[in-house]
Amino acid sequence: MIVDFSNKIGRVLGALAFFFLLLPTVCLAGKPVHEINYFQSHVIQENGQTLLRIEIGLNRPDTEYKVQVNAAKPKQLLLDLENTEIGDIRKDITLDGNLARFMTFRELERRHTQVMVAMSQPAAGLYRVYTQAADRKAQKPYRIVIDVLAAPVKVPADKVAGVTGKVVVLDPGHGGTDSGAIGPDGVQEKDVTLAVARRVRDILTASGARVAMTRDTDCDVYGANATDRQELQARVNVGAYTPGTQVFLSIHCNAFSSSDANGTATYYYPKSDNDAVLAQDLQRQLVAAGGLRNRGISEANFYVVKRSAMPAALVELAFITNYHEEALLSDADFQDAMAMAICQGLGKFFTDTGI
Numbered sequence: 618m619i620v621d622f623s624n625k626i627g628r629v630l631g632a633l634a635f636f637f638l639l640l641p642t643v644c645l646a647g648k649p650v651h652e653i654n655y656f657q658s659h660v661i662q663e664n665g666q667t668l669l670r671i672e673i674g675l676n677r678p679d680t681e682y683k684v685q686v687n688a689a690k691p692k693q694l695l696l697d698l699e700n701t702e703i704g705d706i707r708k709d710i711t712l713d714g715n716l717a718r719f720m721t722f723r724e725l726e727r728r729h730t731q732v733m734v735a736m737s738q739p740a741a742g743l744y745r746v747y748t749q750a751a752d753r754k755a756q757k758p759y760r761i762v763i764d765v766l767a768a769p770v771k772v773p774a775d776k777v778a779g780v781t782g783k784v785v786v787l788d789p790g791h792g793g794t795d796s797g798a799i800g801p802d803g804v805q806e807k808d809v810t811l812a813v814a815r816r817v818r819d820i821l822t823a824s825g826a827r828v829a830m831t832r833d834t835d836c837d838v839y840g841a842n843a844t845d846r847q848e849l850q851a852r853v854n855v856g857a858y859t860p861g862t863q864v865f866l867s868i869h870c871n872a873f874s875s876s877d878a879n880g881t882a883t884y885y886y887p888k889s890d891n892d893a894v895l896a897q898d899l900q901r902q903l904v905a906a907g908g909l910r911n912r913g914i915s916e917a918n919f920y921v922v923k924r925s926a927m928p929a930a931l932v933e934l935a936f937i938t939n940y941h942e943e944a945l946l947s948d949a950d951f952q953d954a955m956a957m958a959i960c961q962g963l964g965k966f967f968t969d970t971g972i
């Protein structure tokens with residue numbers, strides 16, 4: 618019994634050894650070698666972005682490859698190709714110089730090619746590698762493509778002139794239990810006003826102003842289910858109790874029963890000459906930046922602008938009840954542009970009035 622059993626194990630082991638040791642060797646030997654026989658590189662524009670496209674062509678598809686950034690030299694991108702040989706192409710190639718300087722093809726060991734691209738910037742995040750099927754029309758073989766991308770331009774923190782040392786209270790309309798107006802696609806006024814106000818705060822702060830917000834989250838300022846008067850007075854109080862407040866600015870979106878209504882408007886209460894100046898400076902910048910219909914400035918009895926002791930204005934950025942403007946209001950680029958416009962308007966106001 619025992620002998621029989623061990624004999625069986627021996628046979629099984631023998632078979633296993635054949636499959637796991639011998640068979641792969643047989644397979645490898647039989648694998649067709651891929652020959653690198655095509656190369657092209659060119660700088661192109663794609664979706665408004667400049668990139669360097671490097672195409673490495675092979676005589677047969679499905680080449681195994683591995684991409685990595687050289688740990689010791691972060692500007693070097695390494696592409697390892699298994700089971701390949703370098704055919705009739707140049708092995709040292711000068712590239713465009715801007716995105717990448719040069720590249721090399723090297724046979725590291727038998728049938729293992731390493732392509733190295735010397736990029737101008739650390740490679741991490743600035744490349745993509747993919748394959749493309751042969752294109753008979755363009756007379757291109759199966760290719761492994763390396764796109765070298767331009768580093769994103771670093772945008773300095775936005776700043777405006779004229780607000781250094783100034784004190785501004787920002788009032789994002791609505792919040793918490795009060796959504797404000799809601800657009801046909803479900804965009805809520807309270808979210809738009811908060812996003813824009815936060816952006817305004819960031820720009821003003823970066824420009825040297827001091828900023829207080831009546832709310833900085835999705836919340837009621839007085840408390841849930843307060844009366845309108847309680848809620849609005851709570852906002853006015855932030856202006857009253859923030860030392861040295863020079864401007865109170867409330868940010869809203871307009872709404873109307875007809876979805877045709879559109880455009881930008883600014884309201885003020887004429888408790889001083891400066892209130893209209895503030896409204897005009899804001900309105901001018903908002904219309905220039907947003908490009909929407911200019912509804913002008915108007916006097917209004919709105920609680921927060923009337924009850925704030927300092928110059929105050931209420932901007933209606935656009936109509937949330939209008940399909941087109943609702944989409945704009947929820948768009949981060951539009952929000953940024955309107956926020957920048959508000960900051961420029963405030964800078965102009967402080968410069969105009971000498972406040």
Ligand SMILES: [Zn+2]
Nearest residue numbers: 790797869870
């Ligand atoms: Zn509102």
